[in-house]
Amino acid sequence: MRAALSQIAVRPDETVAERRARVAGLVREQHTADLVVLPELWTVGAFAFDAFRAHAEPLDGPTAQAMGAAAADARVWLHAGSIIEDGPDGTLFNTSLVFAPDGRLRRTYRKIHRFGFDRGEATLLGRGEETVTLTLGEGGPAELTAGLATCYDLRFPEQFRLLVDAGAGMFVVPAGWPAARRAHWSLLARARAVESQAYVLACGTAGAHAGVEQAGHSVVVDPWGEVLAEAGAGEETLVVDLDPALVAKTRAEFPALRDRVLGVPTPR
Numbered sequence: 001m002r003a004a005l006s007q008i009a010v011r012p013d014e015t016v017a018e019r020r021a022r023v024a025g026l027v028r029e030q031h032t033a034d035l036v037v038l039p040e041l042w043t044v045g046a047f048a049f050d051a052f053r054a055h056a057e058p059l060d061g062p063t064a065q066a067m068g069a070a071a072a073d074a075r076v077w078l079h080a081g082s083i084i085e086d087g088p089d090g091t092l093f094n095t096s097l098v099f100a101p102d103g104r105l106r107r108t109y110r111k112i113h114r115f116g117f118d119r120g121e122a123t124l125l126g127r128g129e130e131t132v133t134l135t136l137g138e139g140g141p142a143e144l145t146a147g148l149a150t151c152y153d154l155r156f157p158e159q160f161r162l163l164v165d166a167g168a169g170m171f172v173v174p175a176g177w178p179a180a181r182r183a184h185w186s187l188l189a190r191a192r193a194v195e196s197q198a199y200v201l202a203c204g205t206a207g208a209h210a211g212v213e214q215a216g217h218s219v220v221v222d223p224w225g226e227v228l229a230e231a232g233a234g235e236e237t238l239v240v241d242l243d244p245a246l247v248a249k250t251r252a253e254f255p256a257l258r259d260r261v262l263g264v265p266t267p268r
């Protein structure tokens with residue numbers, strides 16, 4: 001399975017509509033991939049909190065339409081990163097969109113852990129209530145179930161354990177992670193891969209927006225924790241071949257997941 005992670009910058013010199021068109025073009029270029037991944041909130045910028053409401057969209061809005069068309073033209077699975085979803089009763093969500101190669105929206109995932117403590121996402125957005133998986137290549141030799149998570153979720157291993165229990169052998173994590181905490185990003189991506197014996201496809205944002213320098217450094221980690229590819233700080237597309245069989249092989253040869261003790265006693 002070939003994955004392409006496009007690390008996009010939220011450039012100050014382009015409008016959201018211009019960026020949408022540019023990104024759709026980048027997706028179309030990746031027609032030899034099976035799966036294309038984009039960052040979190042690449043339309044508006046993950047830290048552009050003041051612009052969230054103005055750029056909120058429904059699930060069939062302009063970003064969804066542009067990304068569905070690009071996925072269909074390239075014949076790829078497209079994890080189109082996330083949008084600010086204009087949800088029921090005016091509630092906003094940070095919602096990831098996954099399109100099938102026929103261009104249809106196949107999954108949505110509302111970010112569960114909202115970043116900002118008592119500000120930012122935490123006060124502006126509703127919280128996602130569901131973990132989400134999606135099986136690619138179903139029934140075929142390259143079948144691989146993806147668990148979805150977004151940026152700050154990477155800090156919460158319990159979410160990833162639920163995804164593993166639901167069958168995930170790969171995690172797809174779009175992000176807008178700041179450069180100030182780049183070391184955490186790289187460490188946590190590898191930690192999630194090692195503890196779950198799963199691929200991690202973590203696609204960050206390049207450049208700077210809303211005064212926040214972005215870490216970039218998108219990374220693909222294999223189920224043994226080896227970094228297969230890592231981007232720099234600028235705009236870049238990583239193209240990596242994954243071996244879905246490696247998940248089961250790693251778990252069989254080093255059966256740490258099998259050795260989990262469920263219901264470890266609470267501390268005395």
Ligand SMILES: NC(=O)CCC(=O)C(=O)O
Pocket residue numbers: 040046114115150151152153155175176177178181184
């Ligand atoms: N967009 C985010 O979720 C940012 C997360 C972050 O900055 C951190 O976890 O650190």
